[in-house]
Amino acid sequence: MSVMPDPHAKIAIPKPKLITRETDPLHIIKTRITTHGRPVNIAGPMVRYSKLPFRQLCRDYNVDIVYSPMILAREYVRNEHARISDLSINDKDVPLIVQVGVNNVADLLKFVEMVAPYCDGVGINCGCPIKEQIREGIGCALIYNSDLLCSMVRAVKNKYGDKLRLETKIRIHDELDQTVELCRNLCDSGVDWITIHGRTRRTRSSQSVNLDAIKYIIDRIADKNVPVIANGDCFKLSDLEKITKYTGASGVMAVRGLLSNPALFAGHDICPWGCIEKFWYWALEFGGLPFQLAQHHLYCMFESMELKRSLLKEMMNLKNYISLIDWFDENFDFKRHGEDGFGEAIEIPYKK
Template sequence: MTPNEALKKNPFVLAPMAGITDHAFRTFMKKLDASVVVTELVSATGIEYKSEKTLKLMSFDETQRPIGIQLFGEDPETIAKAAQFAEAEGCDFVDLNFGCPVPKVVKKGAGSAMLKDPVALQKVLAAVKGAIKIPLTIKIRTGWDANSRNAIEVCNIAYNEGIEWVAIHGRTRAQGYNGLADWDFIADVKANTKIPILGNGDILTARQANLRLQQSGVDGVMIGRGCLKNPFIFMDALSLWRGEQPKDVNRDYQALFNSLKSEIVAHCDEHITGIQLRKFAAWFSTGYSGAAQFRKSLFQSKSNEEIMDLANAFFAGIGTVEQEDTSSEEFLMGGHG
């Protein structure tokens, strides 16, 4: 199944997020009705040098299909070779990141820096598209800064190069993760280009995901931070999109967190497991009474067993309590392009 075919069945895509959408979390979110999933940011240069850490970022399992491997780099030939390697690894499509705002990526001319040079960007697209047989998608921002929001130009280049879709994060590189994603701009891009468009930015509820989809006319929406505080967001968004009421499932966060723990343990060593368990427990607790003290206790914990004891006790006490709106909390920001 191609990425666009998958969108027609489920338009709610898990946004790639560095340090978050690893093998374990992608499998976990697919079980909760996420549509297409994409790996974390993978360095084309890291693939060239066969970096063990880089290659591990590319691992996936059959439950994740259709699965894309997201690459970044600045040299067309290096990225094209990396894309061929990704194809040989069996992924369903390659995604190129032209949206990452992180300085260590941008200073090399990669990520969102590519938006400043559409000619160079076109050369990368042509090189990669010519090197692989599987679909190619790209992720961008609205532009480098407020004076150069050139997403329409980039989308037209992508269309001419035969790209499958363009995902647009509704902020400029200069904004980082500040301010609000500009969905009016995303809608304008969709209305003035022929290529399928995914919108991304500030999707925090299932209802909001559906409203953005309808109001902007995009072909799909990418959800990032929204699933970190509400892992059921994809399930609920899909139900609403189908004209159904959200599934009457037991919103058992304790069982949910233990399910995630099983995936993490299967793919991470003990140290990384501890880091991931703390992060996800903190995110999942957001908006519930006692969350601040719970997070403090989490990050003072000394072992993975203590983390799980704290998490089980906290999530067992949530019950049917309503989750508060915490969209302004800074610790939920960042992590993706």
């Protein structure tokens, strides 16, 4: 059963939920190498796509920490409809980091107060390069406004301390020493960990991530003892070790790689068929996922699996869940939850 944030901003809001060692994101980041023999892996925030069914799917395939989509603080704290639609969770959705787009302390503190009972941490988005967000002082704009960003971090940590974890996800500056200075200031302000996307605000995703930049920054803030997560170009499990070994990061955040293959951290180089069946199960079990969004999730996974182009085109021409389920039954050996072999197949089980 989903748990929805209290839609009434003026009603007394529950206290932050109790973080245990098993659900504490910071503890997981610091100890995963000793408990599991590998660095921590994280499913990063994806606009629209990091909804509850997809988060649960990622958890089914060895993801340690999962983020919500970015939520705009100004809308969430003022609009009941935004609160209902932007965040749904359940008791399996742990540890969860709720990412926020925000440009002032007041909205951030109100936002954190409202989501703290339902998550294990909050991440401030300082990496979104969309021009509209930057114009409003959100996303990438914050890496050029260190005073504001650090004041927001201090405000949250002064109020909540270790009862709630706080992360900042940043991009790099053209001049890397600016990023080093920003990270050192964030550490001094109390941030629990920093995620560094190794691209500038103008770097296209088609260009390789700058691992040298991430390594440069990590080396120069090592004395702060604040974990750093590397973000960018993680598409296979082997990338987790390669990136962390080269940069010295405590772990890796994947975004595009997980969208096309939610099982990548379980060692699958190509999305397995079982992932499709599990996605269907969670999407229908939890509900609330718009049809076109579910359709696009399936499209991304099928592209990774190199589904026949004619079938991919057919699927994208469908208009509702009923016709999509019928299409699956017509073309594949499509198992439901509870049936023998559900969620286990690797290859596409074509019927024709």
